[in-house]
Amino acid sequence: MCLAIPGKISALHENVGVPMAKVDFGGITREACLSYVPDARVGDYVLVHVGFAISKVDEEEAARTYQYLSEMDQLSELQDGEQDGDEAHEVP
């Protein structure tokens, strides 16, 4: 039940004083309350749970982790070759 889906904010508006956004989930648009991510802007990705944005997706962190994971086999080969430098290979 703690499912939260990443979507891209396409528009901002207010409803009875509450900040709201239209969020696009791969072609499906739904409204989400932005009260808990007040600095989110159009174009940002947010994680939405039961109609509330709970977190802004940190795009830099996402890119960094993903790059690390997708290059893991190359890193392992390097690691097998040189037996030191573990720190640099830790998952971010």
Added chain:
Amino acid sequence: MKYLDEYRDQRVAQKIVDEIKRTITRPWVLMEVCGGQTHSIVKYGLDCLLPEQVELVHGPGCPVCVTSLEMIDRAHAIARKPNVTFCSFGDMLRVPGSNGDLFKIKSEGGDVRVVYSPLDCLKIARANPGRQVVFFAIGFETTAPANAMSVWQARELGIQNFSVLVSHVLVPPAMTGILESPNNRVQAFLGPGHVCAISGWVEYEPIVDRYQVPIVITGFEPIDILQGVLMCIRQLEQGRAELENGYARAVQREGNPTAQSMINRVFRVCDRAWRGLGVIPMSGFCLAEEFREYDAERLFDVGHIHATEPAICMSGEILKGLKKPLDCPAFGKECSPENPLGATMVSAEGACAAYYNNGRHLISIESLAAAKG
């Protein structure tokens, strides 16, 4: 979809699995805390990809599953009242109480509605001023800010025909309970990513220190989960016990302070009965005194309703990681999602239902072991 598709990439998954195989030297037992993670593990067969030395046991993190039978009976008693419109998240509708489920109440003429968001209940309340609109506010820390906001907004907007039946649960006390249990097998946790998006991980640091157990905050996609497993295995193999964040794109140490402050205004921490586990001290939220006029349990006087579970069900042991669904003689026989006997079968995110829905009851334990080989 961005941030979903790439985290389901089979090629990357295989690289992580290979790295786990290179790292591991002996058996380890890991628990994923959250029901959403259990669902992903079984749906994508991640447990079958992992080397035999990694045993994943499934934790108590499905809020629908752990909502106590007596709270479900209280919900049903309210939903049966003629002047009530009873609103719930969809997963709760087919959870049986002592006498049927919310679908049955709906079929008998009860006004039961599924809502996507708790704020939908406020729209229903404003459109139906002659009816009492009651929302079944369940969930972990992830859902608490949304449910709190519905109560806060009801007061701000002067909506008087709205109330909430609160059965909120908290993750850290349940983890502590598991670690304290005399037969505990869990050696590391995949921490609940979306719970921590709200609460952060400060509360988890004392658990790591006190029990010397690694906790890796983990997301929900296959790559996230495999990454979490790898980070746990590295810690265990190196003899470390640390709090690490494997879900950095969504979670920060402090969590979401704006959401926490709404939770602290509307709710207070209280003892809570968990289905399958019993009462855990200070493991839930209930409404703060200031909001008692929105408390459906008080308004409809259902606090006296109590219930007992069928004795055959071993969900308590499954929720603590002591048993797995296939260990239960009733699994897939007397007990199925159509006729669930206890916590872990009542919702799709429960371990037993996840196994059943993905056909694990049709596969022999030997063939699963062979697939892992």
